Amino acid sequence: MSGWIGVDLDGTLAYYDQWRGSGHIGPPVAPMVRRVARWLQEGREVRIFTARAFRDGTPERDKDVDVAMAAIKAWCILHLGVELEVTCVKDFSMIELWDDRAIQVIYNTGRPYREDIS
Ligand SMILES: [Mg+2]
16 A cells, blocks of 8 residues: 555644643654554554644744654654654645544545534
8 A cells, every 4th residue: 555644743643732832742642653653564654744844934933843843753753763754735645644633524425424513
């Protein structure tokens, strides 16, 4: 299987309760970290998909992103043993996205899988 799996950071891979600064990444969410570790063992490509990587062209934002990237890479080494690629950009090779905010829709229907929302 080719393509990459996108995994959100805050609230998905790392515990999140409130904003604590660009350099703070929460503790690992164990089941998600184990799943990612398994994917890596299987040779699948996983990228962290996070708005923390979004640059808007301002020096202030650049500084925040640089701090966040360094923190995320250190977090990856600590909890996964490897640095994952970090992106906020979806491309045609993204085959799955794991995210606490995503609502999955049924292909070409506009209908959500969840029956409790419309
Ligand atoms: Mg999230």
